[in-house]
Amino acid sequence: MAELLNQTINQDLFELLDWLPVGFVDLLFVDPPYNLSKSFGAASFRERSVADYQLWLEAWLPRLLPILKPTASVYLCGDWRSAAAIQTVMQQHLILRNCITWEREKGRGAKANWKNAAEQIWFGTVSERYTFNLEAVKLKRRVIAPYRDASGQPKDWQRQSSGNYRLTHPSNLWTDLTVPFWSMSENTDHPTQKPEKLLAKIILASSNPGDLVFDPFLGAGTAAVVAKKTGRSYVGIELDPVYCCLSEKRLALAEQNRSIQGYAEGVFWERNSQPNLE
Numbered sequence: 001m002a003e004l005l006n007q008t009i010n011q012d013l014f015e016l017l018d019w020l021p022v023g024f025v026d027l028l029f030v031d032p033p034y035n036l037s038k039s040f041g042a043a044s045f046r047e048r049s050v051a052d053y054q055l056w057l058e059a060w061l062p063r064l065l066p067i068l069k070p071t072a073s074v075y076l077c078g079d080w081r082s083a084a085a086i087q088t089v090m091q092q093h094l095i096l097r098n099c100i101t102w103e104r105e106k107g108r109g110a111k112a113n114w115k116n117a118a119e120q121i122w123f124g125t126v127s128e129r130y131t132f133n134l135e136a137v138k139l140k141r142r143v144i145a146p147y148r149d150a151s152g153q154p155k156d157w158q159r160q161s162s163g164n165y166r167l168t169h170p171s172n173l174w175t176d177l178t179v180p181f182w183s184m185s186e187n188t189d190h191p192t193q194k195p196e197k198l199l200a201k202i203i204l205a206s207s208n209p210g211d212l213v214f215d216p217f218l219g220a221g222t223a224a225v226v227a228k229k230t231g232r233s234y235v236g237i238e239l240d241p242v243y244c245c246l247s248e249k250r251l252a253l254a255e256q257n258r259s260i261q262g263y264a265e266g267v268f269w270e271r272n273s274q275p276n277l278e
């Protein structure tokens with residue numbers, strides 16, 4: 001196990017499945033190719049029927065279950081087209097606890113349809129015993145109408161030099177994320193890179209410092225980078241060698257810079273509201 005710790009493994013997940021240790025993962029984050037025709041470096045994923053996508057999910061998700069600790073949490077990303085397949089497979093193998101919807105700020109364009117500006121993340125656990133650090137994932141929102149109680153005191157908000165803010169409990173609707181773009185330091189050439197802020201919410205809520213985060217479709221390494229920045233260990237698998245290099249470069253940069261855009265002072269800031277940084 002020590003050989004795997006904090007490693008980026010450049011291999012096909014299907015070739016590794018039978019060789020992974022048992023019961024070593026606290027948090028499994030999975031961002032597989034969605035059911036769309038898309039190229040990832042030299043390899044590409046072909047869109048298939050929902051039934052065939054479900055078969056593809058079943059070819060690897062159940063085989064990852066033995067690597068999980070009994071207290072582990074699982075997050076699986078997808079979109080509305082594959083919702084039925086993902087929900088079925090998650091429910092079959094895990095205790096399904098929620099489905100998060102997060103807003104893509106710009107959305108994916110369409111001429112004769114509603115623009116798709118939402119993606120989903122299914123959240124499940126192995127058992128009833130699992131980590132959920134509610135206090136670690138509060139959202140700091142600007143207060144538009146600052147209400148005061150009868151004695152004139154602010155009701156559930158605080159005044160700061162940059163404005164009035166309220167700390168709110170996190171819901172399953174995330175509207176505070178920005179998909180990495182060219183001027184953000186976390187941006188790489190990976191075509192479907194997740195925001196570090198999205199991973200920070202998941203990792204801070206569903207693991208503790210020192211825990212191990214496993215990502216079998218690592219891409220440009222977002223889960224590993226955020227695990228490192230938040231004091232967790234990681235293991236990531238990625239098929240494409242160039243994406244593995246992007247991940248390693250980001251992990252090296254994280255030695256010096258542990259900041260996560262949109263997360264500061266122990267709270268998540270509403271989109272474009274973090275003073276001086278966004």
Ligand SMILES: C[S@@+](CC[C@H](N)C(=O)[O-])C[C@H]1O[C@@H](n2cnc3c(N)ncnc32)[C@H](O)[C@@H]1O
Pocket residue numbers: 011012013014031032033034040041043190192193194195216217218219220221222223237238239240243
């Ligand atoms: C949706 S992307 C993940 C993006 C990642 N979450 C990030 O933030 O950069 C899916 C990744 O899975 C990789 N992949 C596809 N099939 C794979 C397989 N059989 N084994 C390992 N990686 C695979 C692709 O190369 C792609 O980089």
